[in-house]
Amino acid sequence: MKKLLLILLFLSYTSMFSYSQSKTEFGLTTEGSWFMPQQSYGRDWSTKAGFGAGIGVYASRTIFYRFSADIGLAYRYKQMKRHYVVYLDNTDGFDPYGYGFPRIEGWDKLPMHYIVVPVHFQMLLSKSFFIRGGIESTWLMNYEHANEKPEYNWTLGFGSQKHKLKWSVNYIKGFKDQGFGDRTPEADGHYKGSINRNNMLQLNLSYPIWQKQ
Numbered sequence: 001m002k003k004l005l006l007i008l009l010f011l012s013y014t015s016m017f018s019y020s021q022s023k024t025e026f027g028l029t030t031e032g033s034w035f036m037p038q039q040s041y042g043r044d045w046s047t048k049a050g051f052g053a054g055i056g057v058y059a060s061r062t063i064f065y066r067f068s069a070d071i072g073l074a075y076r077y078k079q080m081k082r083h084y085v086v087y088l089d090n091t092d093g094f095d096p097y098g099y100g101f102p103r104i105e106g107w108d109k110l111p112m113h114y115i116v117v118p119v120h121f122q123m124l125l126s127k128s129f130f131i132r133g134g135i136e137s138t139w140l141m142n143y144e145h146a147n148e149k150p151e152y153n154w155t156l157g158f159g160s161q162k163h164k165l166k167w168s169v170n171y172i173k174g175f176k177d178q179g180f181g182d183r184t185p186e187a188d189g190h191y192k193g194s195i196n197r198n199n200m201l202q203l204n205l206s207y208p209i210w211q212k213q
Contacts, residue, residue: 025060025070027208035078037196039177047196048107050079054116058206066124076114076138081107082194104188112180113142120155128162136172143193146180153198166206174198 033052056074063069086104120134136153140146152175159168174197181193 023062024212025208026210027058027060027206028055029058029072029074029204029206030055031074031076031202031204033078033172033200033202035080036199036201037080037194038199039194039196046083047194048081050081052076052078052200052202054114056116058118060122068122070118070120070122072116072118074116074118076116078112078114078200080110080112080194080196082110083107084190086188086190104190108190108192110192110194111142112140115139115141118155124161128160129158130161130168131158132168132170133157140178140180143180144183145193146178148176148178151178151198152176153200155202157202157204159204164208168204168206170202170204172198172200172202 031052031054033054034049035052036049037047039047054074054076056072058070058072060068060070084106116136116138118134118136120132122130122132124130133154133156136155137150138153139150153172154175155170155172157168157170159166177195177197179193179195181191183191185191
């Protein structure tokens, strides 16, 4: 009976060890993403999706058995396009409310540079497959005005850690609409900026540079 108990304990320990992650880990992370801004402010504020990329560092720690948590610091770049229209003023008498016929219209390219602090929780479902979720705090750096600083997103995804190079596919969504823009108008009189809610599909890669069991 004692031998059977010892064998069972040994197998349980071996299984737990093989399914768990390194207790402490520091590493590098990079990402590529497709940014699909969500907004509902009419054609004059319509948007086009764009790509994103980023790089950063992270630290992770096993909490219990198959559960771990990580925190990071990263730079993220995103871009999008916003449609704009410049109207004539009411001196021409087209519209008593102050708008005339469209004079100029086009698309502004809006690059966005962020500092990101992500916090994730991860659970191993098998030796090499995991699910993860968490919250991001992000600071938009390159516009004169942003109504949400920091801006918060929630994340949910899945991935694999079969080898040292880990990958995950994540969906990232903002909690609130974010309005941002420049206070100085362009030469034709319109202001560069947008109001939208963050909506991203992300491929994340990470590689440990230091691990401790």
